[in-house]
Amino acid sequence: MESSFQDPVSYCKDLPGLPAGMKFDPTDQEILGHLEAKVMSDSRKIHPLIDEFIPTIDGENGICYTHPEKLPGVSNDGQIRHFFHRPSKAYTTGTRKRRKVHTEEDGSETRWHKTGKTRPVLVGGATKGFKKILVLYTNYGRQRKPEKTNWVMHQYHLGNNEEEKDGELVVSKVFYQTQPRQCGGGGGVGSSSIKDSFDRNHPSGNSNVQGEPH
Numbered sequence: 001m002e003s004s005f006q007d008p009v010s011y012c013k014d015l016p017g018l019p020a021g022m023k024f025d026p027t028d029q030e031i032l033g034h035l036e037a038k039v040m041s042d043s044r045k046i047h048p049l050i051d052e053f054i055p056t057i058d059g060e061n062g063i064c065y066t067h068p069e070k071l072p073g074v075s076n077d078g079q080i081r082h083f084f085h086r087p088s089k090a091y092t093t094g095t096r097k098r099r100k101v102h103t104e105e106d107g108s109e110t111r112w113h114k115t116g117k118t119r120p121v122l123v124g125g126a127t128k129g130f131k132k133i134l135v136l137y138t139n140y141g142r143q144r145k146p147e148k149t150n151w152v153m154h155q156y157h158l159g160n161n162e163e164e165k166d167g168e169l170v171v172s173k174v175f176y177q178t179q180p181r182q183c184g185g186g187g188g189v190g191s192s193s194i195k196d197s198f199d200r201n202h203p204s205g206n207s208n209v210q211g212e213p214h
Contacts, residue, residue, distance in 0.1 A: 025080060031082070032128050035157075055072060063085050068136065078176060080175045082171060083172050086170070088167070099111045099134070107141055109138075111137060113146075116132075118163075131155070133154055135153075151174070152177050157170040
């Protein structure tokens, strides 16, 4: 984790010439533009301050190893924070990505769970990449009722495949949802459906796993 990380909100206040209230809140298309420039190391496209606004976190400090409230600059006030990172596989074989943050002493897990469909992000009518939405759950495991938190993550990756490759650089924006959720409709998933998904994918009864159910 970058020890020199500065809160983007505070950083904006320190930059001369920017009006009060300026926030870093790029669109889906702009996020993929920043990601593309970062991946290609294109000095003509990459913004000289992008690392201040989208820091890179990896390994044991990464998103799927650390509770969001412990990520740099993240708080539960509804402010959005962006991070470059590289998803890793849950197992040495297979394609499932690690979503587990940690396991409690009682065997329950805190993990990110994908909700809804993976959506294409279009630029000029063509697919530039994809966006998926994940919600953080606690008390996750076999014979348990998972508890949904207000922590949300939007993950973006480039290309024409709905699933990102292992080790591929992606961008995620993380925030604590302060507005009440609307009931009905949408692509959300309830605790019972998540538990069913866990049981189907882990019939052995071992709750200490790292794969993401689908």
